[in-house]
Amino acid sequence: MIRFALACSAGHEFEGWFKSNEAFDEQRASGGLCCPICGGTSVDKAIMAPAVARSGAADRPPPEVIARFLAIARAVREHVERNFENVGPRFPEEARKIHLGEAEPRDIYGEATPQEVRELLDEGIEVRPLPWVPKLDG
Numbered sequence: 001m002i003r004f005a006l007a008c009s010a011g012h013e014f015e016g017w018f019k020s021n022e023a024f025d026e027q028r029a030s031g032g033l034c035c036p037i038c039g040g041t042s043v044d045k046a047i048m049a050p051a052v053a054r055s056g057a058a059d060r061p062p063p064e065v066i067a068r069f070l071a072i073a074r075a076v077r078e079h080v081e082r083n084f085e086n087v088g089p090r091f092p093e094e095a096r097k098i099h100l101g102e103a104e105p106r107d108i109y110g111e112a113t114p115q116e117v118r119e120l121l122d123e124g125i126e127v128r129p130l131p132w133v134p135k136l137d138g
């Protein structure tokens, strides 16, 4: 099976599993693909490398791709650490206060459980996961 990252014409992104590249093309040509979010049938591969899943460990990107990803993740992280206020475990509480106008609007980061993140999103508070990568020495 091959996993493709797909996107509809409205820009919704989702994943689909296909027996082969040909199977994907056939299904797409016959209009058999549709977006799970809006139901649109104008679906194409998102700009992303497909992943081939065979037996567990084979499903790994090449080292240079991992290195590039880690470099980007690290840059994002450093930017956040420099420019955002670390509120640690008080993150959900602070995010809520800022959202409700009870605290000064500012960029913050901190810790939250997946459950807390879900609750914040449910309340319409924009939360983004931060790529957590090991720091380089120093």
Ligand SMILES: [Zn+2]
Binding pocket: 008, 009, 010, 011, 012, 035, 036, 037, 038, 039, 040
């Ligand atoms: Zn859609």
